[in-house]
Amino acid sequence: MNKQEIAAALREEVGHLEVSIKKVQARCDRLKKFVLDLEEEIVPSPPPQKTIFDTKFGKVIEKVFGEEPKPRKR
Secondary structure, three states, X not given: OOHHXXXXXXXXXXXXXXXXXXXXXXXXXXXXXXXXXXXXXXXXXXXXXXXXXXXXXXXXXXXXXXXXXXXXXX
């Protein structure tokens, strides 16, 4: 085998590996999505908590100042 034949064989092998990697990556992504959906179904995310800005007072602030109040930093 000369160097050109070796390079061609290796190039072909690399092409097959790239296709295999893409298939495995797609399968991995589908499984991740499935697991996340399953976990969400088992333990649903908690509903968003109300803040002071969701009350009548917050609505008054929004009307008076014409802007939305900034959320509290934690």
